[in-house]
Amino acid sequence: MARSVTTRRKIINTALAWSIGLLIFFPILWTILTSFKTEATAIANPPQFFFFDWTLENYAVVQERSNYARFLWNSIIIAGGSTILGIIIAIPAAWSMAFVPSKRTKDILLWMLSTKMLPAVGVLYPLYLIFIELGLLDTRIGLTIVLMLVNLPIIVWMLYTYFREIPGEILEAARMDGASLRSEILYVLTPMAVPGIASTLLLNFILAWNEAFWTLNLTAAKAAPLTAFIASYSSPEGLFYAKLSAASTMAIAPILILGWFSQKQLVRGLTFGAVK
């Protein structure tokens, strides 16, 4: 039975939700606003919110100085490639853990997650040396593989959680109808878990897009994605906050737009199985 909520309570809840939402969004909003200011206005104290002379000069400077398209293309390839590769590996892995668990399944799941507990810098040097040996430094394929491996535990865990919500009997029925293992995963399980797979894809694409440790350390000029593009505008000797903000806005714009259009799918996937 639904609980009755008074209008006053509704207003308070709405106001609270909006306040928290704005608080979380504020740094991004401030970055976007700063990108339209002059360098002098960007550091003005007290800060100016909306009533300043808006300028596109910073975007023009950034566009002139950097090859934005190349950074963007690298980001798309690396984030997209690592996510798709991860999904291809994670679907069978999550299937086996969800539907044919062994005594060690829980341990394996925990062990996979434990790899996320090691600070990335701890394996930087060994990985760097391996990359030198394999000629993978500053290549998109090298970075695609690393980001896939970094995000794989999360992909497997997410898919495992979604798959567990699907009744095993349906797969059994498919098997009794003569479906092979491949057909069972591809034509029965995957279509039923599309919301979960879609949200996993989206979340991991966002994680890979924003990844700034490996992308800065394993690239130089050729494979550098948008994180390196932002880093190139940071300066400890000189106030270039407006230009840095313009570069940041250009880097986050594609993912913000993607997130905006797919928010329904994302929320549906994230709450998948929340209500039984």
Next chain:
Amino acid sequence: MRFGKTLCTASVLAIAAAGAATAGSHMTTITIATVNNGDMVRMQGLADEFNKEYPDIALEWVTLEENVLRQRVTQDITAGGGQFDVMTIGTYEVPIWGKQGWLVALDDMPEDWDADDFLPAISSGLTVDGTLYAAPFYGESSMVMYRTDLMEQAGLEMPDAPTWEFITKAAEAMTDKENEVYGICLRGKAGWGENMAFLTAMSNSFGARWFDENWTPQFDTEEWATTLNTYLDVMNNYGPPGASTNGFNENLSLFQQGKCGMWIDATVAASFVTNPDDSTVADKVGFALAPDAGNGKRSNWLWAWSLAIPSGTDAEDAAKTFVAWATGKGYTELVAQNEGWANVPPGTRKSLYENEEYLEAAPFAEMTLNSINEADPKNPTVDPVPYTGIQFVAIPEFSGFATQVGQEFSAALAGQQSAEEALEKAQALVSDEMEAAGY
């Protein structure tokens, strides 16, 4: 069926695109790692001019924040990654890396490059056993930048070479906290290149040193106590609030908004604070040498961003051609033609300071040159020391423990501990680190 096919096709396409290599050509491509500051950005902007002169050399730029760049190039050079053909490195790294054999000696550069024209103070910091290992791109020292109007209001006159006593007196007279004007702004943010660059240079003027001739840390001496107490007194009484988190950019912002009476920092700041587009006090700024305490050494530092070639590069000749172009006299003229004399990279060549057009365009030129000439990285302190470097000690371990010492001093500025406690901790931690390093 369709879903599976789509997924497979997408992954094949993703891998193919990721692995796609650029078409080969006869051109030599050199990758240049650099920092994001005005002079370096200008150099990138003029890359087309280089390509006109040398059409068979292509330039790829990797621009990173200073600390990230330092970590990236160190990692690459120690692992032999060969990612960079030219690197922008500072005066701290050059003697250490040169000694390790990680850099290509610049002893066969073209005749007209004129290595003898470099300022001796700058080139001596880039030389190991008589061999130059990096070409200075721009050099800087530190000096006092002050508000001429506030100084006049206070009834004082800034000498060309002030003492710490005068600076303290002027800071007191210029402070007007009600109107958010603070007599002095100094670095407080922890870091070997942040507050410790300033405090190490300041300590030299008070006769302090990091180590004696036997590499014993010296934070338990009277000289260091005087240095730190003077710094804390002047900052606590006349400095801006929250100074323990202020670095170069924060102080630049305060000064440009008219909130600092004096600021002692890098000479490169002079062009920022006198730029009317960004600074509200552009026409009211004066310059003086960094202060002393009557011990024969001033508290100014010396730094140069230089171009060096890692010894593992497979494009050494092309890299040398680029370095010679970017640090040659012709480049100075190229910048002057395109951007004006005030924007040429300062502090590296004697000939620049003999150029009337430059001296006219840059009102801070003379003070910058005097500050650089005052600095002596081979003899930085009053008493003899076993190391080189003015605001740093040119040993590999320094950046690590100096940052820890910086955290202790920053905590003292934030009021979390006394100067005595900070110095005691500094002495203990540097002693431990030096013992562990085998000194």
